[in-house]
Amino acid sequence: MTEKGGSEEQAKNDEEIIGYRQQPGKIPFSRPGSGGKNRFSEATDSELIPSSQGGSLKQPWGPHKHDEIVSGRVIGKPTALVDSSWKVTGQAHYGDDVRLPGELIGRIVRSPHHYAKILSVDCSKALELQGVVAVATGADAKNRFGVLPVTKDEHAMAVEKVRHAGDLVACVAAVDESTAREAERLIEVEYEILDSIHDMRKGLENSEEPIHDRGNYHIGESNIQKRVFQEFGDISGMAQSSIASHKKSWLFAGVNHGFTEPHAVVANWDPSGRLTLYTPQQVPHYLHRALADVLEIPMHQINVHRTFVGGGFGGKSDPFPHEMCAAILARKSGRPVRITFDREEVYWVNRGRHPSRIEMNLHADEQGRICGIETDALIDGGAFASFGHVTTYYNGVLHTAPYEIGAFHYTGARVWTNKPASGAMRGHGAVNSRCAVEVGLDDLAEDLHVDPITLRLANLLPPHSATITGFRVTSIGMRECLERVKIESGWEKKFRNLPLGKGIGIGCGFFISGSGLPIHWDPNKFPHATVHLKVDMDGGVTVHTGAADIGQGSDTVVAQSVAEVLGLPLDMIRVKSRDSDTSPVDLGSYSSRVTFMNANATISAAIQIRDKLLDATVEITGADRSGLVIGDRRIFLKDDPAVGVSYLEALHKAQEDRGALVSSGAYRTPPMGKTHKGAAAGLAPAYSFSAYVAEVTVDVETGQTKVDKVWAAHDCGKALNPLAVKGQIIGSCHMGMGQVLSEEMRYGRNGNLMNPDLLDYKIPSVHEMPEVVPIIVESNDPEGPFGAKEAGEGPLLPILPAVCNAVYDAVGVRTSELPMTPEKVFKMIEKRCRTEGVSDPTDLECPSLEYSDLQSILEKRGDEHRLRDKERRLDEERKDYYNGALFGLDPSVPPDEVDPRWEVRVAPDEEYLTSPRLAGSAWKHIERRHLEGTK
Amino acid sequence: MKMPPFRVLSPKSLDEALHMSRDLSDSGEAFDWIAGGTDLLPNYKWHINVKSHVISLSSIPELRKLSGNHIGAMVSINDLAEDAVTHPVLAKAANSVASVLIRKSGTVGGNICLDTRCYWVNQSETWRESIDWCYKCDCGTGADCRVIPNQNTLCVATYQADLAPVLMCLDATIHLASPAGTRSLPLCEFFELDGMTRNVLESGELVTHITIPEDSAEWSGDYQKLRQRDSWDFPEAGVAVLWKGISSSGPESLRVATTGLESIPSLHLEETKEALSRWRGAETIEDLAESIRKAVKPVQNTWFSPSYRRKMVKVLTKRACRDLLVS
């Protein structure tokens, strides 16, 4: 072979880089190419490489521990969700799309009564009907379950009692839907009707027949499911130093998630005796556990298959009774069983936001500091506990930031009533009380004659500080959010200056980025999230994760994380997240934990693969390992890019002698928080912050409110996928607007839910949707994956108060009830007209505001704090900062440990009980076990 | 949600349709006419007064004619809204019906004959069972009306269609056909004050078309609708005001009609007569609006409360009269 011929051969060989054959001895083992569809590596975009790594990506918040592994591929780029083509082409299979051969259709018999004893259930007529294959009742599954291990109070079907109209009594499986529906009506149930409770205030009282019996732990003979008492900070000082106070008693209607896809489930027992349950679940793992309990089989005999989820928002995160029913019917009939809900059944299973009565008192001192927040929240849990234990805490603790406060007093109670159960919904437990706080601050600012944004800017906790409740807060982009919306909305010119009927308002938010405590195990022993990777010769990476993609894009964020670390295009990443059989245990999609925890676990798994690739590269090229970087499907020397290998070359080298590479990454939260009772509720490894300005038009003659524009700034740490973050912000605005303006689960005079359908449950239409200007603030969280925090729930919080405050700016009325339907706004306008002696509402005066001397004091403090915050965020050696420093205490020690006035209290004293607030009155009852002790 | 089984008949002409209707009545079978089905089928899904047969009017060309003065029963709401021959106020009302998708299926005939609505009846079977049913669809229980109990002679469900008030103000005539022949009557005589019977249609009788007098182009006015959302929502109140021959002493003729407030739409003749008898511009409009507010008697069975709806009728009336003052 001549030299020339050799190089020709070589050139030919080089061309054939897609697919290659090994022909030992004939031609050299051809170069494997780079992997991926495009055979040429793309040049690295320096704009996406952090400046700490020599790129041109600015880092105003300092470097990040993940900077080194940034390859500039996908993180920070607007990216279509990896499963979007399935959805837009109609090929995504949701719960009801699963079709198994021989399937039966299941239907559920529901209680027509709010509260009743079941005397008998007679299924004989139904069983005689041609086509009916199986029926089941409460007697078939007596074990209790519930999403929280501490409050398991649900059954697959009612045992002894039904607790709300729509509660499950029996179920039937038949060959088709018509037969199943006919059979449903043939099941005869005899009831003894009991006195039902519909007003949550009644739930605080003793009752002859409490809705549940907690045995020794029952609180008196009442329907109180959970009560909380918390006092932090200088409570007595609060009253002394307060010069302005805001007090308001709120009534929030319950709202439902309103997701598109009604619940649907398919259960199938295979010949080996294993159950596969296909269901659109947000939290498959808890369902997995509950199924094992209820069906009395070991967990390994169950495969929970998460289908595509047509919207969840918290409404698909409980293990549900209908899921048990499908499994029971399938076991009894030996055939697959499918149950799909009608919309009204969705409302009956509910788990939406709690109807709440919240009393909010805020106090400010002469320096415009928030010297106290006193919150009393009574929340209506409906018939079951669901997540309510946590919700009761969240209604308090989640408004102890972003402001530095002098004292915090919280009493909360959750009661059972004979209504569909409330549960977790986007912004879990934080939305209503946040609305009350932010409206309160607006009112307080009015009282103090200062601008409400200035007031907020002068009272923010600095980055890397601890809240009054002892939460460790890391990155904080609150100030930037406020400053951005202030400028972009033209606030200075508009606030209190718009004509009657036009208004502008501000609202802020603070939310957990992942609940710090896994519910089922000790976080120090078992991680929150685990992710497995497998890379075989094809170069594609298979990711096994239990993170439940519910449309928020968790598959995408996991794929992005792998792609970024390994320098691969997204199409080389295959995410397998559906089956519990193949996915490592994951807690699921709630508490805005997924991006933070799963992306971190993914990164840690990907780094292990990356290490092996780098080792292989060193082996092939002999290059210095510390100089190697990863670009698009290529590993090379940063300073001499000609020295390097393709991804596939490195991979095949790394696979020599061992085959496919595998790795496992996990995430667990650092130790945090205090130790008082309830200290874990609200703990999170990071928190998100947001500030919105809403501009509205109120028709003063009809009370109709139209939101015209929203400037929505959200600190998500780092937008891994700006497109998805913007989507979350805009979607949150829509959802929150529904709650503030029109959505409510409305109960009629006899306790029935009057609007269990999407015509009468008023979700805003496209006509109601304002222009939303999403503003992403990136505070670069030190522990977040590439700096990221949550963006799924926090963005909902500020829209409610922003709209309320804008309505005040427009017409000078403040609501204390949500939703503020046109009718309610009109009533307030009428009332204002009456008090002011104005006959035509168009003659009303616009609210105005003249600043007091405090304004400049606050401005000055805000400016000083801006510098303080900037220093803290960049200073690696920063000192501790505990809430209380603003009030003159030593920032470096937790005040409750040194100052007796700041002692933490978690139970009321005798004095408090002489005149408790509404929810606080729950503490008047004595738990049965203590009663018995005294006997 | 599944509908109970029923048979669909699809006649190709009006004659055939009437024949079919006679055959069904002769054999003692109950049936409903179905046009776009956007109202009937949701009710069927809820199992409300379902019949064993439906006769579809969708393949009958005679019913589709649309001109300035003739509107066939099967003209779609969307076509009515978009056609240049449609009176502008009627077009505005048509455009406010439901959503664009529903307007494309929904028809004028179906809109005029729309079933009355009520919180206590437009619900699923299980739901209605949980309130022990109600008079309008009592499933053989003899149940009471849940809105105005202890009377059992009247259903006060609300008529919530948008077109009727405008057509009434335009003095439209409705044309009916039955196996026994045809008849025509003023639209304002078509409705019957009962949420169940709703109108004068005899069994087997249908609406073929609506005609509008030649002078309709001389009438101007406005339609105002109250609702929570600008799409989908039925009128919680609707006010049409039309007038003609405006001069400094006020309009020569003036008509006001309302919908969404009672079991039938109403043309408010007395109130407008009173207003015209001593026209004082804005003041009269204020009085007229107040008299309309007093004239309507909504009940608690829709999204907004009756008291709010009444107050808003006044505002809507004034707004609908706005151009009356400008000109």
Ligand SMILES: Cc1cc2nc3c(=O)[nH]c(=O)nc-3n(C[C@H](O)[C@H](O)[C@H](O)COP(=O)(O)OP(=O)(O)OC[C@H]3O[C@@H](n4cnc5c(N)ncnc54)[C@H](O)[C@@H]3O)c2cc1C
């Ligand atoms: C979500 C939703 C929102 C809606 N919003 C509105 C709204 O805002 N305003 C509004 O006015 N309507 C509204 N509707 C009601 C309805 O869609 C429209 O009124 C539509 O015009 C009805 O026409 P259709 O042809 O679909 O009627 P169908 O459902 O076919 O019929 C309705 C009734 O009329 C009878 N009928 C139909 N044609 C004839 C005929 N030629 N002769 C005799 N009887 C006949 C039928 O038997 C039936 O009882 C809404 C409906 C839905 C589902």
Ligand code: SF4
């Ligand atoms: S008005 Fe009375 S009878 Fe008519 S539907 Fe309503 S509750 Fe039933």
